Amino acid sequence: MSSLKKAAIWTTAIALLVKVSGFIREAIVAKEFGVSNETDGYFLAFSFITLVVAMISTGFNNVFLPMYIKRKKAGTDTSDGNANALLNWTMVGFGIVSILGWFFSPKFVPFIYFNMKPEIEPFAVEMTQIFFAFMTIIALSGLLDSYLQSRRIFVPSQLAKLLGTLMAAIFAILFSSSMGIYSLVYGFIAGTGLGVVIQIYYLGRSDYKWRPNFSMEKDFKKAFAILIVPSLLNSVVGQVNLFVNKAFASGEGLATGAVTYLNNASLLVSIPNAIYATTLAAIIFTLMSEQIDDVAKFKQTFFKGMEISLITLLPISIGLLVVGEAALSFIYERGKFTSVDTHNTYLALLYYLPIIVFQGMQLILSKSMYARGKTAVVFRISVTTIAINFLLNWLLVDKYGYPALAIAASVVSIYYFVVSMIVVYRDLGMDEFKRFVRMSVRVVVPSVLMGVIVWGVKMLIPMEDWYSLIQLAILVPVGIVAYAVLLRVIYRSGFTRLLQMVKR
Template sequence: MFILFTLLLKISGLLRDMVVAYYFGDTYQADAYLAAFIIPNMIFLFLTTGMKNAFVPSYVEAKEKGGETILFNQLWKATGMISLVLAFIGILFSPVVIPIIYPNFQGAAMTLAIHTTMIFMGCIMFVGLNAVFEAYLDAESKYIFSVISQIIVLGTMISAAILLASEIGPYALAIGYLIGTIVSLLFKIILVYRHQMFQLATKVNWKEVRAFFVIFIPVAITVMVGQVNLAVDNIFASYFKEGVVTYVNYAKNLVHFPQAIFAVTIGTITFPLLAKSYAKKKMVQFNNHLEQGLMVISYVIFPAIVGMMVLMPSIIRLLFERGAFTAEATNGTAVVAYYYAGSVLFFSLAVIVNNGLYTLKKGHMLMMIGLGSILLNLLCNWLFTSWIGYIGIPLASSVVGLCYAICCYGILSKQVGGIFTKPSIIEIGKMILAVLIMAGAIVLVGEIRAFFTNSLYLIFAIFVGIVIYALCSYILKIQLFYFLLKYRKKQDHNRSMLEEES
């Protein structure tokens, strides 16, 4: 169910991008809107994902001692106050910061970028409160509700764009986001209130809150690193022709779709398991959860990335090529997407590794690696864009992703003693072989694409890819395939037993 709702969430995100592409194509309006969202979204991720990664282990530990209600009430009040201050500062300094970051924006593009940023900055208070409630729901394994609340935000953005984009342009999206965060917060307040977690009369003990934020801040900065690197990508993209900012953003969102569906989902489910194992000092179980999480991610992310790369132009054509988004924009986005493939692979694998380090309270180490990756990204962007133009931007991200994953894995291995066993390495080799055979089959399908419409070609190619990958998994005896098949049969058996009983 969680994977299903996460898929719905990411489809909603794609629909939003499709709406933006339809109304604004690769014009300065799209560039300005996408650039304006970068800095506020950096803060949103700082609060939301950072809060989850710091809150879940702390909440599980507090629950073991019976102090979870106090912890929750301390944090939502303190975070609300801090978020209000951040929102005020963000609105105040947007007219100063945006011209510095994007000096190549001129006239209407600069005005649009500044005002849109100010609207997004006004959302920070509601995002901060949402972050605490989402972290609580995740800690209680109620993942679906936090995903539903994010779908609400995307739904209001899409609705506002359809209703108002023709009159007020990209401002409609920012207003839709603001409305969505308020509605989403009300939705979660109702859910949490039913669990009798609220204690409105409780005063904030800033000494206890400060102890939590000592853990939270390094974790949140680490989470924010990805968005900082995206900001760096956008800054370099803004120095090229109109539309490059759009190519970079659409390509990255699309290529990272498998990471958002599979890696983040598996990481979210695995995180409380890691936290519980560590809290009970069951380190063998802790290591098993790490290995299992990495193996599952590998099994699904390898074919997803390779299949997407083979079919990339057709996917972009299906999703975006309409309205103001031209065939030229499709080609530009596809080329950028190819070079982002490495980043999605390495950062997907790093999700589980990072959760292990967060659980071990080693967030400060991840922060140092993250800050180092920003410097490396700046250097690689400068070198690669000087060498091969704007294609160097996604290539830099892939190189940074590789270095980041190696460093994080090295630190975790040192902490827990190796993660991958010899059988696991053999399994990964089988997965890679299965993916290569699958890719060859999809390429062969491309030879008859002239007989299909673009949509039918994609459906047929994806179907062939899934069947070939499953068949190879069966022939090569990939254990994860057999495990998932056995689990599915067990679920069907349990369901039939329940139906017979009722």
Template sequence: MGLLRSTALISSMTMISRVLGFVRDMLLARVFGASPATDAFFVVFKIPNFLRRLFAEGAFQQAFVPVLSEYREKNTRAELKDFIDHMFGTLAAVLIVVVGLGISAAPLVITVFAPGFSDDPAQRALAAHMLWITFPYLFFISLTAFAASTLNAFGRFGMPALAPIWLNISLIFATLVAAPWFKEPVMALAWGVFFAGILQLFFLLPFLARLGLLPRPRFGRHAGVRKTIRLMIPAMFGASITQINLLVDTILASMLMVGSVSWLYYSDRLVELPLGVFGVAISTVILPKLSRAYSRTDHGDFSGTLNWAIKFTVLLGLPICAGLVVLAQPMLATLFEYGSFNAFDTHMVALAMSAYALGLPAFLLIKMFAPGFYARQDTKTPVKIGMVAVAANLIFKAIIVLPWMFLFGGYAAHAGLALTTAMAAWVNFGLLAYFLKKRDAWQPDPALWLFLRQVLAATLVMAAVLLWLRPAAIQWTDANALTRIGWLVLLIGGGAGVYAISGWLAGLHPRRLWEQLKNVQ
């Protein structure tokens, strides 16, 4: 299956999940709004998700897939299955220990991840109680990521991309059906997260069984497991830099105005849409291909795959970035401004969303360049770069956010947190690209720079037209839901049309563009 077709498959499956995710978030906003209780839930929800990305979708996947690809290329089927069994057993054992420690130390974990909650004992106690329920989610979702990584390595991309649908279904059920039965309604969301992990794991296991790769946990020393762990330990930091920076935002937001954690959550959700639909899809598809190219020492295929990923990412990422910045308030008013979620919440989320969106191209390109290192089984360089990015993030916050809080009394300081995280992402991406090129692993396509200029020109024209066309914020607040939806659809459709025409005039002719994007198989 070609890269374009595989990416389209993952994107379409992910889009189904993301649409349900927006339904979920619209219900959360309408039913729960932005309150101390929702701030507590979003912090609690972020903790196992952060660790999941550390253990599973981040470090583990980046270390496991290259080793699995190597076993698939060079070893027998029995040796491959033995490696999968030992890896599954080892991962499960480690997760049991981590989950046990997390549950036993829940109040301390809350203090570390949300120190601002210490000023409100009731909020801190609620968060600790929810964490006892949600922390086992880490066990199930990390094993789900193991199953998804194995399926991806064998070219089965669809069902792993669809699996997150069960998280959204579970939380929607918790919001609409279970919440009224709880003394503290937000507790239903914690149980929704718990059951979502179980549903996602058991959704994927039958597909592994069809390949004859259903793991039977085995323990003991194994060369492949040791190699994966050796690659994973530094990758635990390098693959999760973006998440670490976002986590720093949550920690600091817990010390700001009530609602700041929730505002950052909703803004991050919209920026995560293109990251999930396109960024993760492309990254997932290219990692096995890059790993196989490196195993064959095929430098041309390696570099060609990266160039394809860059073009595809920029073609979609730049206009989406501009759209999220320009249409932040209309999108949020249409999706969330109902019930307990008011116009002030919309304004605050829009500020953070626009700031995060400025870093969207960097977030996307990091997902293209980081696999270039992991496929070469180099996990140390991204760690060093990641340390620089985290340091840059903290320096930016000291330079921008602290004076902001002093001058404006903390008003909208959460937007400053988002802006500095976006800036750190550009530092991270720039260093990844520089070192991959310096080591001759990546050679930019001769036509790449012209392509970038053409896409940028079309994006700027589209942004200018949208700025001119969008109604004032007060008109969105006063309009009913159907009117908001109609305006938003017209703006997005019109923006896409302007982008397509501007791109064509800039030289991005459809036939030539198709040839560039479909030629990597």
């Protein structure tokens, strides 16, 4: 078995563990703290962590990885001098950000969340300060992920993410009575620190040699500087949209816990894309970066990425439409998190569902543009989403409440996908676009039919009062079997490729 196939298996398995750990953590939050100003403050503060992670894992990685691989293959950067200098300068930069963030959190947190309720502000500010105090460690974990990817080492980064999530859950269990919701913050930081140690160990075992070097070659520095600015800006567009959504959700006039409802719904929606982005998409991006000079191979890898996205993500989205409330009940509904809270979260989930499909395919579209050095193009497309998102939130939230924020997020993801499709297939050609359309039709039909079958079973069997896990144990296998049979009949070649991937 090739190292890439082994990496795909291990990273997928660990990514699943990461999401399971995430649900354990959120279930503990729901049980111990329920829906409150404390939980809203925690989720607002944690948004700054997701911002840094996005900047590093997306913005930095999308520029560094193709440049580094290209120079390595050409033999122009065999000493890792540029990589060392880049790592060192980036860490210095985040050290400065950490200090500034600690001192100025009381100023910029209320500014960013301009509509925040006074009851939420103390929790959001203090937890943001704690996160910024350890921001250098969090940033280093993301940087090491990029350096490990350049050597086709994928598993340690997943272990680091697992530890961050798992330790937050463990700390919440052990110290929630003494630390309160702050136990989650310190647990995440402790787990991330352990993850950094593991990443450094595996990077040291490769041929990479770190040096305290700050000198970069002029051409490398110039090329990186030109590409990194639009890439970083593009990577934070999604987080800016998230800040906008949470600013509206935390405002006066909305129900207490609106931030928590949106967060819990988006967490369930994020599972498929989180697993896909950190495993298969990462490997596909590495392959596309290596195949940039071979047009035929590049097109085939790109098509497989889009095909796998649709085959796996569309049935999940349709399935959650039917079983989403039972899934949310099983994860969250205990302790201080009531059935009313579950239903309110499900309302947000319904409007988030399109994101599963369109964000997954958008990831491949963006990766293909990054692999070809079209960073500025991606930025020009994505930056317009901020204006659209803000406008939709402003127009809809007062009339329709917090579910309008989920609607806005889905509309933005569809817009982003459509515009990116136009750009990418303008280069790849109309034949490739027709190939994608034919594939899409063959996937949509069995996915919709599967949804109808699962909904029919749910209507025929009176299971509303059954425990949520029992409902899931019946409906989910029905959906999987129905989809597998329908996909094999309607789109045999796609089913075969999917089956081969699972076997491998």
